[in-house]
Amino acid sequence: xxxxxGVQRRPxxxxxxxxxxxxPGELPRWSCVTQSGPVTTWCEHxxxxxEEWFANGGAVPRSCAAALLAxxxxxxxxxxxVRLPDGSVACRADVPSELMSVPLEQWSMTGAVAPKHxxxxxxxxxxxxxxxxxxxPPEGTMPASAAEELVAALETxxxxxxxxxxxxxxxxxxxxxxxxVSIDVDPxxxxxxxxxxxxxxxxxxxxxxxxxxxALDANDRLHLARFVMLAEPDGDRIIVEINLGxxxxxxxxxxxxxxxxxxxxxxxxxxLTALRDPELALWxxxxxxx
Numbered sequence: 001x002x003x004x005x006g007v008q009r010r011p012x013x014x015x016x017x018x019x020x021x022x023x024p025g026e027l028p029r030w031s032c033v034t035q036s037g038p039v040t041t042w043c044e045h046x047x048x049x050x051e052e053w054f055a056n057g058g059a060v061p062r063s064c065a066a067a068l069l070a071x072x073x074x075x076x077x078x079x080x081x082v083r084l085p086d087g088s089v090a091c092r093a094d095v096p097s098e099l100m101s102v103p104l105e106q107w108s109m110t111g112a113v114a115p116k117h118x119x120x121x122x123x124x125x126x127x128x129x130x131x132x133x134x135x136x137p138p139e140g141t142m143p144a145s146a147a148e149e150l151v152a153a154l155e156t157x158x159x160x161x162x163x164x165x166x167x168x169x170x171x172x173x174x175x176x177x178x179x180x181v182s183i184d185v186d187p188x189x190x191x192x193x194x195x196x197x198x199x200x201x202x203x204x205x206x207x208x209x210x211x212x213x214x215a216l217d218a219n220d221r222l223h224l225a226r227f228v229m230l231a232e233p234d235g236d237r238i239i240v241e242i243n244l245g246x247x248x249x250x251x252x253x254x255x256x257x258x259x260x261x262x263x264x265x266x267x268x269x270x271x272l273t274a275l276r277d278p279e280l281a282l283w284x285x286x287x288x289x290x
Contacts, residue, residue: 011051011095014123015041034058034131041130050223053093055079059132060091069215069229069238076189077129078122078243078253080226082219093126094223095119096256118252121245141166142185146248150183153249159258172262177269181261183244183254191250193257194241195265197227198272201235210281211238211272213288218268224256225264238272240264 012030016022020030020041029042039058043051061081063071068081068089079093099118142150147163154161160171167184172195181195197215200208212229215238219227225240242257244250250257275281 009117009119010100011053011119011123012043014117014119015127017120018123018127020127032058032127032131034133036130036132039130041126049097051095051097052223053095053126055091055093055126055130058130060130063089065089065216069212069219069227070231072226072228072241073230074186074189075129075226075243077125078224078245079126079129080219083216091130093122095122096224099252099256121247121253125243125245142168142183142191142248150249157255170258172265174262174266174269177265179265179269181258181265183250185248189243190246191244191248192241193244193250193254193261194228194239195261197238197240197265197269199235199237201237203235203276204278204281206278206285207275207281208236210275210284210288213285214268214272214275217288218264222260222264222267224260227264240268 012022012028015030018032020032023029023031023040027042027044029040032039032041036059037057039055039060041053041055043053045052061071061075061079063081065083065087068083072080077093079091081089082092084090099122144163144166147166147168150168151161151163154168154170162169162171167182170181170183172179172181179195179197181193183191183193185191198211200211203211215227215229219225224242226242228239228241230237230239240261242253242260244253244257275284
C-alpha cells in the first residue's frame with residue numbers, strides 16, 4: 001500500500017496494512033494473530049516528535065533488567081527492550097514523526113524511489129519480530145557499488161563518509177570525543193548503523209556496574225537508540241546501534257539513525273569512559289541508588 005502524495009499516514013495505518021486489527025477503547029490497541037500466538041500493541045506517550053509502540057504476547061522478546069543489554073545483541077528489527085517504572089521490561093518500537101508526513105517519492109537519499117515507504121518497512125519488520133518470523137536478510141557484505149552510492153549520498157548530505165571492507169564508515173567529531181559510526185550488513189539480521197561507546201576490558205566490578213547502569217538509563221531515555229553489551233574475548237564493550245532492515249541503502253531511516261547515534265555518542269561516550277575511575281563509579285552508583 002502506498003500513501004497518496006501529501007497525505008499523512010501514521011504508524012497505525014501501516015500496521016493495518018501488515019495485518020493488524022484495531023481494537024477501540026480508552027487506550028486504543030491493535031491485535032494480530034501469529035503462529036506464536038496473539039499479539040497486542042499500543043501507542044503511549046505520543047508527542048515530542050515520537051510515537052512509542054509497546055507490544056506483548058506472541059514472540060515478543062522477553063528479558064529482565066540484568067540481561068537487557070546483552071539480549072539486545074543482533075536484534076533483527078528497529079525495536080528495543082526498556083525498563084518500566086514497576087521494574088518489569090517491555091518491548092518498545094520508537095517512530096519519529098518526520099517519517100509520517102512526506103510522500104513516498106521523497107524518501108530516497110539517492111534520488112531513486114525507495115521500494116517501500118519507511119513506515120511500511122517498519123511495520124513489516126515489527127510484525128515479523130513479534131510473530132517470530134524474521135524476513136529474509138541480505139547475504140554477505142554490502143556490495144561495493146551500494147557502498148559507494150551510499151558514501152556519495154552521505155557526503156552530499158554533509159557527513160564525512162568512506163567505504164571499506166564491505167561497510168561504510170561515518171566520522172563523528174564531537175566536543176571532547178571522536179567516534180566512527182559503521183553502516184554494515186550483518187548476514188543474519190540486516191543493515192545496522194552502530195558505534196562503539198566504551199570497552200570494559202580490565203575494569204573493576206564497580207566500574208562495570210556503573211557503566212551498565214548509565215547505559216540502561218540512556219537506553220530507556222533515548223528514542224530509537226538501542227544500547228548493547230557485547231561479550232568478546234578481550235573484554236566486553238558497550239555499543240549503540242539501530243537496525244535499518246534488509247535494504248542495502250536504507251533510505252530515510254538512515255537520516256534519523258545517524259542523528260540518533262550522534263546524540264547517543266554525545267550524551268554518553270565521555271561519561272561512560274570516565275567511569276573507569278573507581279571513585280567516580282562508586283559515586284555514580286550511590287547517586288543512582290538514592
